[in-house]
Amino acid sequence: SQKIEQNSEALNIQEGKTATLTCNYTNYSPAYLQWYRQDPGRGPVFLLLIRENEKEKRKERLKVTFDTTLKQSLFHITASQPADSATYLCALDMNRGNNRLAFGKGNQVVVIP
Amino acid sequence: DTGVSQDPRHKITKRGQNVTFRCDPISEHNRLYWYRQTLGQGPEFLTYFQNEAQLEKSRLLSDRFSAERPKGSFSTLEIQRTEQGDSAMYLCASSSGTGGYEQFFGPGTRLTVL
Numbered sequence: 202s203q204k205i206e207q208n209s210e211a212l213n214i215q216e217g218k219t220a221t222l223t224c225n226y227t228n229y230s231p232a233y234l235q236w237y238r239q240d241p242g243r244g245p246v247f248l249l250l251i252r253e254n255e256k257e258k259r260k261e262r263l264k265v266t267f268d269t270t271l272k273q274s275l276f277h278i279t280a281s282q283p284a285d286s287a288t289y290l291c292a293l294d295m296n297r298g299n300n301r302l303a304f305g306k307g308n309q310v311v312v313i314p
Numbered sequence: 315d316t317g318v319s320q321d322p323r324h325k326i327t328k329r330g331q332n333v334t335f336r337c338d339p340i341s342e343h344n345r346l347y348w349y350r351q352t353l354g355q356g357p358e359f360l361t362y363f364q365n366e367a368q369l370e371k372s373r374l375l376s377d378r379f380s381a382e383r384p385k386g387s388f389s390t391l392e393i394q395r396t397e398q399g400d401s402a403m404y405l406c407a408s409s410s411g412t413g414g415y416e417q418f419f420g421p422g423t424r425l426t427v428l
Contacts, residue, residue, distance in 0.1 A: 235416065242422075243422070247417065290356050300347075300415050301370060303359065304349075
């Protein structure tokens with residue numbers, strides 16, 4: 202069966218450190234993978250997209266890697282701040298290009314001042 | 315505000331009643347998506363439109379659910395004969411059919427079925 206797995210345990214991290222989240226998937230062949238941020242009671246907000254032919258993407262303090270052999274994406278927040286505390290969702294296209302997304306359960310990050 | 319809007323933000327209803335939610339996407343976006351999200355889970359795809367055409371429905375979408383986008387602008391999602399298991403956050407998102415694939419989400423409608 203198809204699965205997208207994100208760590209169910211919250212990641213507690215000290216301010217200034219790098220937070221690293223993992224997204225593993227099985228039985229998908231995505232053309233791209235996206236990361237979203239979601240705050241309680243609000244809709245997800247797009248952060249980054251990485252395509253299957255890209256190894257790494259950066260945006261400000263965020264970095265995403267995509268390994269189609271391992272079927273894994275890593276999401277890094279460098280120099281983390283308390284304002285980065287949120288749930289981060291991994292999403293991938295379910296059917297190569299039609300933009301129908303399948304989401305993981307999300308991984309909560311808590312940045313401790 | 316040029317973001318995606320949803321109405322109502324909260325809906326409490328009794329089991330067996332019908333409910334309808336509205337989504338207004340970003341005006342130039344031709345793709346519109348509906349998702350459902352329950353506590354501790356990620357959004358789950360329900361259906362999507364390109365302009366006024368409904369292109370795909372999830373197998374999870376029972377025949378009690380119907381969605382429309384009559385003029386290719388706003389969309390409605392109706393749930394008939396609500397059940398307690400329908401309690402969830404219903405999210406709408408839109409995206410441009412050209413260029414990037416990021417989806418812009420609305421704030422969601424929180425449905426509680428008593």
